[in-house]
Amino acid sequence: MSKKVNEMFSDISPKYDLLNNIFTFGLHKKWKKELLNISTDVGGGRVLDIASGTGDIALLFAKQNYKVTALDFSEKMLEVLRKRVRGSGRGLAQRIEIVQGDALNLPFDDNSFDIATIGYGIRNVDDPRKCLREMARVVKKGGLVLILETGQASGVIGMLNKFYSSCLMPLMGNLFARNYSAYKYLSDTAGNFPYGTEFTQMMRETGIEEGLQMRKVFFGVSYIYWARVS
Ligand SMILES: C[S@@+](CC[C@H](N)C(=O)[O-])C[C@H]1O[C@@H](n2cnc3c(N)ncnc32)[C@H](O)[C@@H]1O
Numbered sequence: 667m668s669k670k671v672n673e674m675f676s677d678i679s680p681k682y683d684l685l686n687n688i689f690t691f692g693l694h695k696k697w698k699k700e701l702l703n704i705s706t707d708v709g710g711g712r713v714l715d716i717a718s719g720t721g722d723i724a725l726l727f728a729k730q731n732y733k734v735t736a737l738d739f740s741e742k743m744l745e746v747l748r749k750r751v752r753g754s755g756r757g758l759a760q761r762i763e764i765v766q767g768d769a770l771n772l773p774f775d776d777n778s779f780d781i782a783t784i785g786y787g788i789r790n791v792d793d794p795r796k797c798l799r800e801m802a803r804v805v806k807k808g809g810l811v812l813i814l815e816t817g818q819a820s821g822v823i824g825m826l827n828k829f830y831s832s833c834l835m836p837l838m839g840n841l842f843a844r845n846y847s848a849y850k851y852l853s854d855t856a857g858n859f860p861y862g863t864e865f866t867q868m869m870r871e872t873g874i875e876e877g878l879q880m881r882k883v884f885f886g887v888s889y890i891y892w893a894r895v896s
Contacts, residue, residue: 668739668768668792674848675719675790676742681843683720683746688842689835695722697883697890701783701812702726704892711780714804716769716797717787721747721762723814725754727783728761735779737765737772769797777806785814789859798872805895811874812892817861819885827887831856861889869893 675682686694701723705713710732715724718736720743728734738744744764751759767773769784769791782801791797801811819827831853839849860868866880869891878893 668770671790672740674845674851675740678839678843678845678848679720679740679742679746682743683722685839685842685849688838689831693884697814697888698722698726698785700881700883700890701785701814702730704812704890705781705810711809712778713781713783714772714774714779714801716772716782716784716801717790718747718764719743719787721750721764723783723785724762725750725758727781728758731761732781733761733763735763735765735774737767737769739766739768741766770800772800772804774804776803778804779809780806781810781812783812783814786816788813788815789855795868795872798869798874802872802874802895807895809895810892811869811895812890813865813869814883814888814890815861815865816856816859817882817886817889818857819887823885823887828857862886865889865891 713727713732713734715734715736718724718738721736724734724736736747744766747764751762769787770793782805788794788797805811818824835853836846836850840846866878869875869878874893876894876896880889880891882889
Protein backbone atom coordinates (compact mmCIF):
# COMPACT_ATOMS: atom_id res chain seq x y z
CA MET A 667 0.00 0.00 0.00
CA SER A 668 2.67 2.52 1.01
CA LYS A 669 4.45 1.97 -2.32
CA LYS A 670 1.23 2.86 -4.15
CA VAL A 671 0.71 5.95 -1.99
CA ASN A 672 4.30 7.05 -2.58
CA GLU A 673 3.90 6.64 -6.36
CA MET A 674 0.59 8.47 -6.30
CA PHE A 675 1.98 11.52 -4.48
CA SER A 676 5.09 11.48 -6.65
CA ASP A 677 2.87 11.53 -9.73
CA ILE A 678 0.78 14.50 -8.60
CA SER A 679 3.68 16.40 -6.99
CA PRO A 680 4.03 19.09 -9.71
CA LYS A 681 0.34 20.02 -9.39
CA TYR A 682 -0.17 19.28 -5.69
CA ASP A 683 0.05 22.88 -4.45
CA LEU A 684 -2.09 24.25 -7.27
CA LEU A 685 -4.87 21.75 -6.58
CA ASN A 686 -4.75 22.33 -2.82
CA ASN A 687 -5.30 26.03 -3.49
CA ILE A 688 -8.16 25.32 -5.89
CA PHE A 689 -9.94 22.76 -3.71
CA THR A 690 -9.86 24.84 -0.54
CA PHE A 691 -10.00 28.27 -2.20
CA GLY A 692 -6.61 28.88 -0.57
CA LEU A 693 -8.04 28.30 2.91
CA HIS A 694 -5.69 25.38 3.69
CA LYS A 695 -2.94 27.97 4.25
CA LYS A 696 -4.97 29.60 7.01
CA TRP A 697 -5.67 26.20 8.60
CA LYS A 698 -1.98 25.33 8.56
CA LYS A 699 -1.18 28.67 10.22
CA GLU A 700 -3.39 27.60 13.13
CA LEU A 701 -0.85 24.86 13.89
CA LEU A 702 1.81 27.51 14.20
CA ASN A 703 -0.36 29.61 16.50
CA ILE A 704 -1.04 26.65 18.81
CA SER A 705 2.72 26.11 19.11
CA THR A 706 3.58 29.58 20.37
CA ASP A 707 3.79 28.54 24.03
CA VAL A 708 6.55 26.06 23.20
CA GLY A 709 8.49 29.16 22.12
CA GLY A 710 10.83 27.96 19.40
CA GLY A 711 13.08 24.95 19.21
CA ARG A 712 13.27 22.01 16.84
CA VAL A 713 10.26 21.00 14.78
CA LEU A 714 9.76 17.78 12.85
CA ASP A 715 7.16 18.06 10.08
CA ILE A 716 6.18 14.52 9.08
CA ALA A 717 4.63 13.76 5.67
CA SER A 718 5.80 17.25 4.85
CA GLY A 719 5.20 16.91 1.12
CA THR A 720 5.81 20.23 -0.62
CA GLY A 721 6.49 21.72 2.81
CA ASP A 722 3.78 24.28 3.58
CA ILE A 723 3.93 23.58 7.31
CA ALA A 724 7.72 23.22 7.42
CA LEU A 725 8.13 26.59 5.70
CA LEU A 726 5.66 28.29 8.03
CA PHE A 727 7.65 27.20 11.08
CA ALA A 728 11.02 27.96 9.50
CA LYS A 729 9.87 31.50 8.70
CA GLN A 730 9.24 31.93 12.44
CA ASN A 731 12.83 30.97 13.23
CA TYR A 732 12.16 27.39 14.32
CA LYS A 733 14.76 24.87 13.22
CA VAL A 734 12.75 22.48 11.05
CA THR A 735 13.23 18.97 9.72
CA ALA A 736 10.83 18.12 6.89
CA LEU A 737 10.35 14.40 6.32
CA ASP A 738 8.46 12.62 3.55
CA PHE A 739 8.89 9.35 1.70
CA SER A 740 8.20 10.85 -1.72
CA GLU A 741 11.40 12.26 -3.19
CA LYS A 742 9.35 14.07 -5.85
CA MET A 743 7.23 15.90 -3.27
CA LEU A 744 10.43 16.86 -1.43
CA GLU A 745 11.94 18.10 -4.68
CA VAL A 746 9.14 20.69 -4.89
CA LEU A 747 9.98 21.72 -1.31
CA ARG A 748 13.68 22.00 -2.19
CA LYS A 749 12.80 24.38 -5.03
CA ARG A 750 10.62 26.43 -2.70
CA VAL A 751 13.43 26.66 -0.14
CA ARG A 752 15.93 27.69 -2.84
CA GLY A 753 13.53 30.41 -3.93
CA SER A 754 13.11 31.76 -0.40
CA GLY A 755 16.62 33.01 0.35
CA ARG A 756 19.58 31.77 2.35
CA GLY A 757 18.27 32.35 5.85
CA LEU A 758 15.46 29.92 5.36
CA ALA A 759 17.65 27.25 3.77
CA GLN A 760 19.76 27.22 6.92
CA ARG A 761 16.73 26.52 9.06
CA ILE A 762 15.26 23.63 7.04
CA GLU A 763 16.69 20.16 6.78
CA ILE A 764 14.94 17.89 4.27
CA VAL A 765 14.94 14.16 4.91
CA GLN A 766 13.50 11.33 2.85
CA GLY A 767 12.10 8.76 5.24
CA ASP A 768 9.17 6.77 6.53
CA ALA A 769 6.70 8.21 9.04
CA LEU A 770 6.36 4.71 10.50
CA ASN A 771 10.05 4.33 11.21
CA LEU A 772 11.41 7.81 11.86
CA PRO A 773 15.18 7.99 11.41
CA PHE A 774 15.70 10.06 14.59
CA ASP A 775 16.72 9.39 18.19
CA ASP A 776 14.20 9.51 21.03
CA ASN A 777 13.55 12.98 22.51
CA SER A 778 15.04 14.86 19.55
CA PHE A 779 12.36 17.49 18.85
CA ASP A 780 10.27 20.06 20.71
CA ILE A 781 7.34 19.72 18.31
CA ALA A 782 6.20 17.10 15.80
CA THR A 783 3.56 18.04 13.23
CA ILE A 784 1.75 16.09 10.55
CA GLY A 785 -0.67 17.81 8.16
CA TYR A 786 -3.02 15.74 6.02
CA GLY A 787 -0.58 12.88 6.28
CA ILE A 788 -1.75 10.58 9.06
CA ARG A 789 -4.68 9.23 7.06
CA ASN A 790 -2.27 8.23 4.30
CA VAL A 791 0.06 6.07 6.38
CA ASP A 792 -0.53 2.32 6.65
CA ASP A 793 -0.63 2.34 10.45
CA PRO A 794 -1.75 5.67 12.01
CA ARG A 795 -1.24 4.37 15.58
CA LYS A 796 2.36 3.46 14.84
CA CYS A 797 2.87 6.91 13.35
CA LEU A 798 1.51 8.53 16.52
CA ARG A 799 3.79 6.38 18.66
CA GLU A 800 6.75 7.41 16.52
CA MET A 801 5.81 11.08 16.92
CA ALA A 802 5.68 10.70 20.70
CA ARG A 803 9.00 8.83 20.72
CA VAL A 804 10.98 11.54 18.93
CA VAL A 805 9.44 14.47 20.85
CA LYS A 806 10.96 15.51 24.19
CA LYS A 807 8.89 15.16 27.36
CA GLY A 808 6.65 18.21 27.59
CA GLY A 809 6.91 18.80 23.84
CA LEU A 810 3.99 19.02 21.49
CA VAL A 811 2.38 16.65 18.98
CA LEU A 812 0.20 18.49 16.46
CA ILE A 813 -2.03 16.94 13.85
CA LEU A 814 -4.10 18.53 11.09
CA GLU A 815 -6.40 16.13 9.28
CA THR A 816 -9.64 16.01 7.39
CA GLY A 817 -12.92 15.62 9.28
CA GLN A 818 -16.55 15.78 8.30
CA ALA A 819 -18.90 18.69 8.70
CA SER A 820 -22.53 18.05 9.61
CA GLY A 821 -25.75 19.39 8.08
CA VAL A 822 -25.89 21.26 4.79
CA ILE A 823 -22.17 22.12 4.81
CA GLY A 824 -21.40 18.42 5.28
CA MET A 825 -23.65 17.41 2.39
CA LEU A 826 -22.14 20.04 0.12
CA ASN A 827 -18.63 19.05 1.13
CA LYS A 828 -19.36 15.36 0.52
CA PHE A 829 -20.62 16.08 -2.98
CA TYR A 830 -17.73 18.45 -3.64
CA SER A 831 -15.05 16.06 -2.48
CA SER A 832 -16.46 12.78 -3.81
CA CYS A 833 -17.63 14.04 -7.23
CA LEU A 834 -15.86 17.27 -8.11
CA MET A 835 -12.43 16.66 -6.61
CA PRO A 836 -11.61 13.56 -8.70
CA LEU A 837 -12.89 15.29 -11.86
CA MET A 838 -10.79 18.36 -11.18
CA GLY A 839 -7.83 16.12 -10.28
CA ASN A 840 -8.21 14.55 -13.69
CA LEU A 841 -8.50 17.91 -15.40
CA PHE A 842 -5.54 19.63 -13.74
CA ALA A 843 -3.23 16.77 -12.72
CA ARG A 844 -4.36 14.08 -15.19
CA ASN A 845 -4.89 11.75 -12.24
CA TYR A 846 -8.49 10.86 -11.42
CA SER A 847 -7.62 7.92 -9.17
CA ALA A 848 -5.26 9.90 -6.91
CA TYR A 849 -7.94 12.45 -6.13
CA LYS A 850 -10.56 9.73 -5.78
CA TYR A 851 -8.25 8.06 -3.24
CA LEU A 852 -7.75 11.33 -1.35
CA SER A 853 -11.48 11.95 -1.26
CA ASP A 854 -12.31 8.36 -0.20
CA THR A 855 -9.74 8.34 2.59
CA ALA A 856 -11.01 11.73 3.81
CA GLY A 857 -14.52 10.26 3.96
CA ASN A 858 -13.47 7.17 5.92
CA PHE A 859 -10.79 8.33 8.34
CA PRO A 860 -11.73 8.70 12.03
CA TYR A 861 -12.19 12.28 13.17
CA GLY A 862 -13.18 14.20 16.29
CA THR A 863 -13.47 12.10 19.45
CA GLU A 864 -12.83 8.91 17.49
CA PHE A 865 -9.42 10.24 16.56
CA THR A 866 -8.64 11.61 20.04
CA GLN A 867 -9.43 8.12 21.33
CA MET A 868 -6.77 6.76 18.97
CA MET A 869 -4.32 9.33 20.36
CA ARG A 870 -5.14 8.29 23.94
CA GLU A 871 -4.59 4.63 23.03
CA THR A 872 -1.06 5.49 21.92
CA GLY A 873 -0.39 7.35 25.18
CA ILE A 874 -0.63 10.86 23.73
CA GLU A 875 -3.16 12.43 26.05
CA GLU A 876 -1.64 15.08 28.30
CA GLY A 877 -3.59 18.30 27.69
CA LEU A 878 -5.19 16.67 24.66
CA GLN A 879 -7.38 19.10 22.75
CA MET A 880 -9.05 19.31 19.38
CA ARG A 881 -10.43 22.15 17.33
CA LYS A 882 -12.79 22.09 14.38
CA VAL A 883 -11.62 23.98 11.35
CA PHE A 884 -14.12 25.33 8.84
CA PHE A 885 -17.23 23.63 10.28
CA GLY A 886 -15.35 20.37 10.81
CA VAL A 887 -14.09 19.94 7.24
CA SER A 888 -10.71 19.61 8.99
CA TYR A 889 -9.66 19.13 12.61
CA ILE A 890 -6.57 20.08 14.58
CA TYR A 891 -5.53 17.83 17.46
CA TRP A 892 -2.72 18.52 19.90
CA ALA A 893 -1.26 17.17 23.14
CA ARG A 894 1.92 17.18 25.18
CA VAL A 895 4.23 14.20 25.37
CA SER A 896 4.50 12.89 28.92
C1 LIG B 1 -1.72 14.99 1.45
S1 LIG B 1 0.03 15.12 1.48
C2 LIG B 1 0.29 16.33 2.74
C3 LIG B 1 1.49 17.20 2.47
C4 LIG B 1 1.65 18.38 3.42
N1 LIG B 1 1.82 17.96 4.80
C5 LIG B 1 0.48 19.33 3.32
O1 LIG B 1 -0.23 19.49 4.32
O2 LIG B 1 0.29 19.90 2.26
C6 LIG B 1 0.49 13.63 2.27
C7 LIG B 1 1.99 13.37 2.25
O3 LIG B 1 2.24 12.21 3.06
C8 LIG B 1 3.35 11.54 2.52
N2 LIG B 1 3.36 10.20 3.11
C9 LIG B 1 2.38 9.27 3.11
N3 LIG B 1 2.75 8.18 3.78
C10 LIG B 1 4.00 8.42 4.25
C11 LIG B 1 4.93 7.68 5.03
N4 LIG B 1 4.64 6.44 5.47
N5 LIG B 1 6.11 8.23 5.34
C12 LIG B 1 6.43 9.47 4.90
N6 LIG B 1 5.61 10.24 4.14
C13 LIG B 1 4.40 9.71 3.82
C14 LIG B 1 3.10 11.61 1.02
O4 LIG B 1 4.24 11.37 0.27
C15 LIG B 1 2.56 13.05 0.87
O5 LIG B 1 3.61 13.95 0.58
